[in-house]
Amino acid sequence: xxxxxxxxxxxxxxxxxxxxxxxxxxxxxxxxxxxxxxxxxxxxxxxxxxxxxxxxxxxxxxxxxxxxxxxxxxxxxxxxxxxxxx
Numbered sequence: 492x493x494x495x496x497x498x499x500x501x502x503x504x505x506x507x508x509x510x511x512x513x514x515x516x517x518x519x520x521x522x523x524x525x526x527x528x529x530x531x532x533x534x535x536x537x538x539x540x541x542x543x544x545x546x547x548x549x550x551x552x553x554x555x556x557x558x559x560x561x562x563x564x565x566x567x568x569x570x571x572x573x574x575x576x577x
Contacts, residue, residue, distance in 0.1 A: 495551060496559040497530060498523060507531055510543055510562060512551050527551070530565055541569050 492515045499520055501507035508530040511523035528543035543566070552558070558566070 493524065493551065493554075493556040494559060495527070495548070495556050495562050497561055505533065510565075512547075512556060515557075525551075541565055543569065 493512060494515045495510065495512050496519070497508040498511045498513070499506060499508055509523075509526050510528035510530060512525045512527060513521075513523040517523070525547065527547040528541070531538065531540050534540035548566075
């Protein structure tokens with residue numbers, strides 16, 4: 492099964508996550524198929540905290556990729572922020 496999940500990067504006490512499409516059997520920070528975005532939990536107001544390529548997300552969901560609960564939560568948060576900003 493293919494899953495859309497977070498892959499941790501960054502330094503100790505300064506997390507940074509890539510949003511990746513990967514095989515469910517691979518380890519969290521291991522091999523992935525495609526990087527479709529990022530999440531920076533410690534971003535300031537001036538910096539972008541979440542970026543997701545919507546076209547690639549739609550593609551992977553269309554071919555059956557499952558979204559992890561954390562990524563689903565991030566998607567809902569960005570969808571809620573988008574109409575407020577527009």
